[in-house]
Amino acid sequence: MSTAPTRRLTVAQALVQFLSVQYTERDGVRRRLIAGTWGIFGHGNVAGLGQALLEAGEDTMPFHQGRNEQAMVHAAVGYARQLDRLSAQAVTTSIGPGATNLVTGAALATINRLPVLLLPGDYFATRVADPLLQQLEHPVEADLSVNDTLRPVSRYFDRITRPEALIPSALNAMRVLADPAETGAVTLALPQDVQAEAYDWPEEFFAERVWHVRRPAPDPHELAEAVAAIRAAERPLIVAGGGVHHSAAEEALKELVEATGIPVASTQAGKGSLRYDHPSDLGGIGHTGTAAANDLARSADLVIGVGTRYTDFTTASGTLFQRPDVRFVNLNITAFDAHKLSARTLVCDARAGLTALTEALSGHFVEPSYAAEYTFGQEHWEAVVEDAYGVDDENAAPTQTQVLGALDAVVGDDDVVINAAGSLPGDLHKLWRARGRRQYHLEYGYSCMGYEIPAAIGVQQASPDTPVWALVGDGTYLMMPTEIVTAVQEGLPINLVLLQNHGYASIGGLSETVGGERFGTAYRYRAADGTFSGAPLPVDLAANAASLGMDVLRAKTVSELREALTTARASDRPTCVYVETDTFNPDAPPTEAWWDVPVAETASREAAVQAREEYDSQVASRRRHL
Incomplete structure (x- = not known):
């Protein structure tokens, strides 16, 4: 019989203790691999990981309270990117909708090669409570659960159905998270009965481990x-x-x-x-x-x-x-x-x-x-940027490119500007004058609406003294403003630049070029003919941000915008700068290269017929590089 020392803990307690002593090292700099855990609790994790995190305490494993499971993953991704993938965060959810809400965030992390550890609850491994509340019953695959939706978007996946299975799986999870060639979302699905089950763990499982992040030289x-x-x-x-x-x-x-x-x-x-x-x-x-x-x-x-x-x-x-x-x-x-x-x-x-x-x-x-x-x-291009940023009338409402010009004049070299979706990525990629290695933070691998605000929280956690800006249009804002509450709760002074343009501006423009005639892209009342072409909806996004706890500065003119941005940057509170812009942005430089969005090959409406003719002329220049 082995006489090696052991420690009796639940699976959840053991996992938290294990994660607290994992480190990365690159170029002689050591960081915690899992620096904290985001969580929303339900019946699938409250008595397991919830109790374990409570018992461990903030010194062992800092805990962050989220409002939306997808947003928690985005925050963790923003954190990891800001720290060059050398430190990551974990996210725990209950089984059911909490777990499936992770899928979008996991896809974003894996597509962008950014590390995040996902710890969703799962059904009873013993099947004593079957079917469990929120359990997906499959007639021929009894071991299938909703967490299997995370398999294709995870770089590593395992379901821990026995306590001792955690040991090799946890080690593999850390290996993948710390490997720059393999990293992405890692999922350990945790049946709720197994989370609470006690086991005698070998003491060496809790020894500090340093995962060296290699720099392989060229052959x-x-x-x-x-x-x-x-x-x-x-x-x-x-x-x-x-x-x-x-x-x-x-x-x-x-x-x-x-x-x-x-x-x-x-x-x-x-x-x-x-x-x-x-x-x-x-x-x-x-x-x-x-x-x-x-x-x-x-x-x-x-x-x-x-x-x-x-x-x-x-x-x-x-x-x-x-x-x-x-x-x-x-x-x-x-x-x-x-x-x-x-x-x-x-x-x-x-x-x-x-x-x-x-x-x-x-x-x-x-x-x-x-x-x-x-x-x-x-x-020549710098002159184009100057023209796009230029302002003829300080008392006029700003265009989107003038908003960027005003922000460009306010930010410092180390500020971080975050965006992911809408028409902003196109203008930013062309026009933004990046002055620092982390200043330009565009999530464009998945271009996920709703990423910006939670990512700003993650970046602010990673760099507490750095001004952080989340740039969003109204379409993105309405997708996921929930983590504003988290920023207020944690005292994180993120800055939100909220552009109101009454719809999906980017897709509206794309729709127009591909024969879709901006169908279904405007935030407007229905007109008499049933189309969404009536008056703009009376939605006050600034009031919404204020109701969630943010300080809000309304800017109606270019002059007011500059003043508001300067005030926001100096504030120690989460602050929203709200500005209304026109969907039509005449100052934006045109697209300089094609993008393949297939157009209807046959149609009765003239806009689609003309768009197809243009599509056929462009697609003829495509080539395969062999």
Whole structure:
């Protein structure tokens, strides 16, 4: 019989104690891997994890009270992104609707490669109470529960049906969360009877564990091939993705481009990899990108992707990189992404790979004429930004781009500006002048409406002294304003910039271009013909934000907006700046590249017929890179 020391705890108590002693380490810096737990309690977790968290106390496992399960995941994701994926949070819910509300947040986390630990309650493992309240009964799969909806959106999933099964599963969960090539949502489904069951745990299960976050170096053969391709290229272009930020590789990228003169365009996740005013920064690329970046992309003979997934927005649905002999080199810690577009691969950490490229390319610099060309394009685009931000009448209501210009003048280099959905991502990607490595926080892998406010809470938790701004339109705000209550409760001075434009502005514009005639996108009364084309709804979103506990500043003019933004930034309270804008935004630069949204192939309405003709002309330029 073993004489090794043990500790008698419930499964939930053991899990909380285990999580409290898990750490990451990268570059000699150590952080708690699971820094806190969000929770909403119901019958599926209140007597298990709820009791365990209470017994452990705030010093062992800080607890955060949420109002919506999806929003709790968003807050945890914002927290993890702000800390370069080196620290994460857990989210616990009851079985049933609480658990299924996690699915959207889990999808967002996994798509964006951001770590979050999900701990939903589950049915009785012993089946003594069967069917359980909220249990999904399947006629031929008795072990199926609603939590199985989390399987496809989780990087690791397990259902803990026996106490001792927690040990290997918890270790695997930490391994995935801390692995930069594997991370995403991790789900441990916890049957409520198992949560409360006691077990004699080996003491070593609660020993401190440090998970080293590796920086794999590039393979010498892959590095040599990449260097040869870059040296041979006449018009190389770097596409910087989110991996640059996750790896803290901004300085390494700066050193490479200053040594070689290769210009940089950025994805939504990669924007800010270089400061906007760096001579090699061309701004955003793709459907929401700048003319400077997209013009160079069309003629590039070598595209060097760094930490990017190459989504359809980045590639303009396969129409952007048009040069017949264009080739790709992809530097990515994930082999799956590195192999996209039939590229030469550098499967390695972004910082390690960029440093190796800089050393191996010593003495190499692009032709002066090429540098002069992209410098001219950059200067031209900066003039476009100035025009979009410009104001003729300080006493007029601001356009959306003028709102961004006013905010640009107020924020500091270390402020964080958060957005995810609507028409704002397009304007931000083109126009925002990113001045710090974390300033531009766009969730555009899932582009999830409702992300911004809870994510701002997570970012504020990670960086308490940093001003944080959540930018939302009315469509997004109405999806999920609930965590305003959490910000007020926790004293987190997040700033909310709320743009009222009476509908789904982004989709309304898209609908118009694809023959949908803005159908179902306006927040208006029904007219006599049954359409939503009557007067705007009398919804007072500012009053709603105030009712949830925020300080609210109403701005009707550009001048009032500037004053309100300055006041909000100086406040130590959660503050909403409310401004009404027009859905029509004449100052916004046009789209610089195509995006494939299929149009009705046959239709009786003229708008759809014309849209299809335009679609057919655009889709003809799409290509597969083989």
